[in-house]
Amino acid sequence: MGDKVSIIYQAKSIRTMNPHLPHATHIAVRDGHILAVGTEQDIDGWQEAWGPLELNADFAERSLLPGFIEGHSHMMEGMFWDYHYIGFYDREGPDGTVWPGLKSIDEVVAKLKEIQAARSDKDTPLLAWGFDPIYFTDRRMNAADLDAVSMDCAVIVLHASLHILNANNFVMDAADVKGADNSEFIRRDENGQPTGEFLGQLGYYMAMRTTGINLLAIASSPETLVNFANVARQTGVTTATDLVNPMPEGSEKPMRDAVDADDFPMRLVVAFQGNSKEPEEAVARMQELQESNSDKLRFSIIKMVADGSIQGFSARLKWPHYYNGAENGLWYIEPERLGDYLKAYTKAGMQVHVHTNGDECTEVALDKIEEALREHPWPDHRHTLQHCQMATRSHFKRMKALGVGVNLFSNHLYYWGDAHINITMGPERAARLDDAGGALAEGVPLAIHSDAPVTALAPLFTAWCAVNRLSSGGVTLGNGTQNITVEQALYAITMGAAYSLKMENEVGSLETGKRADIAILAEDPIEVGAQGLKDISVIGTMVGGHVHLNQGRD
């Protein structure tokens, strides 16, 4: 203890998420941990035994919250920043550059032409990402648009949903797909000609096989991881997840080196891809991975994917399935095998996060969790359903009874809310989409997420979505019972997410003994209130006592 100096940060307001002291003005930090929280006088007494406190007033006009926790994101977010962003909304890259949103297909094509003109090596593939056709209802992008960018190199545009991509004729010729009689993944015009749009992972496969770019290798590289951390950091995130990673033999070492570096501005929780090996081998591999755990890197959860996505019509829904008559979606694993894995992991004491989108899938996942728990009772397993977008109140009741938590995909309300009302679910069922209010009312532990890079990573925006339930078309989803309060939403992106990762005793609130992980905001979100939540400027973060400031914020 002796005379080692602790720093006491003064703030305009501190929202602690600690029920015993929800609001404070000062926080003392020592050795990467929180020594004390309160008023200056409250903290003063620590000096006697613990040595001098040095006052830092850098954040005297700021509001401090526990660092945000993104409980469902993918490090792949960091990969795309090596390519060109052409999305509808402004988006900020890892270096702080803001990429302006493009508001029409013509603007996108013009931007791509500009990029192509500026490239020194014009024959290499040109990749762009973040394109979202849902905002361009007059027409769809086609191969001719991209031929206008270049006919002599591959031009590929990845959609924001990551489920679709567009390619030019150069790519289609190289892949020799025009005569393919299997058309489920190739969109065709009324004359049967491919439009240049490819659905699902086959588009990605084609892109890789024709360009030679191994996106899978890039997605798991240390550079991508650093980009990801920097994007997350700018939004106030101090702990993020890579929510499914097959972790091939030997991949943990480079990952640990990258994350443990002092300037890596975040903690990372990696979810091991649960069915990447047979159950027993997978359990053994997970145990091996856990030997690489550190203060900043955690291999603590297992991810299983059970169905597809609603907007991709691949989620498994109960009758009558899709509003527009599309046939029911896909199982990504045999329900029986899902059950086998859940049993093996439950027996081994390993927490499982199951991706379920449709209500049929949610129900089957709960059946399988229940079967596993009958065989291997475990009171605090905390298995969690991820996305779980179409859960009913009865599903939430069952989750409560089984001790299952939920992490809802609240950003969907904004990005695809209109599509869910008009195309996929119809108005009645769309009302209960990502029902955070229902989950809390039934007593289910709640977190909310972005699934970055599927939607933009920004917990305050995710909180805004869950509070307001407003679609991008300006429609409110539901009748008010599904909304949560600002306080509940802030809890969900801090303590709620921490609980879902079994880290609630380390991070998620600001109180004595916990890690000094802090989001530094320009304004107090409680005072700003529901409407302005998403627009609060993030000044920076503190991770284990290290401050990381964003460029040019005030």
Added chain:
Amino acid sequence: MQAAQKVPLTIISGFLGSGKTSLLNHLLTQTGPSNGGRRITALVNDFGALNIDAELIAEKHGNQIALANGCVCCSIGDDLMRTFIEVMQQDPLPDHIIIEASGVAEPTRIAGFAAVDPQMRLDGIVTLVDAAAHHIHSKDPHLADNYAKQIAAAHLLLISKTDLADEKQRAALSDELRASYPGVPLAEITHGKMPINVVLGLNTDSEIPHPQGDIEHDFVQWAGHLSDMPRAELIAKLETLRPHVLRAKGVLRDSEGAYVLHLAGGRISTEAYARDASGHFVIIGKPQMPDAAALAKLFTRSAAA
């Protein structure tokens, strides 16, 4: 430079327990020097279930097992795309890729990989139907739609587990499948045993086909030597043999040049061929197919034409 032929992809589809692994095991052990030395790469969910003889394993590393007969098994580990990327980076490429699809996979979606890959073509979808469990699978509340799709996608339907089903069940299933899919060849299979050429077709161009004869399990084979018939005419003649023809392969020539013809996966396709065409032409079909004399007559070009 010789343009490489596209690698054929065969998809083995069917529910958990329908006998996919037994069939795959059988195919992997049937290939070898006596059989054209076809180097198969098999993509499987679980090595363990394959139960490969220890003395057959040449090398094992990561998610791959190399067999002494030149075949390779790769575990998919739920990442089919990654697995295909790895397989198609092999040098040389395999002679044939077989994938043991998961019990809930939609085989037509897997077939898409072959459609978009510049170096792969779909050879066919083989769906196994478990005779003893058909009445359960076809009514499964969560999986019945999936089950129907797997059967509908098949280019070859194999009824398995016939030893576990009673005679009435068996007959009813055959009748039902025949009525629903009259154009799809159907056979019964026990313990995974099925001639490799029925499932995978003939391997190399030079493989000397057997003369006309029964190749067990309800299939017959006819081989001939074709002179320079225009490919459109040949294709039209082949079409008349449906639905009794399962597959055909020829290394042929016409006025446009040398080419390889495949009838596989329910469709007839041709690929340019860079070497001299041997003129070999082989058909595998059901016994209901015209006899050897009739086929010889059909595929001889009439002088008047």
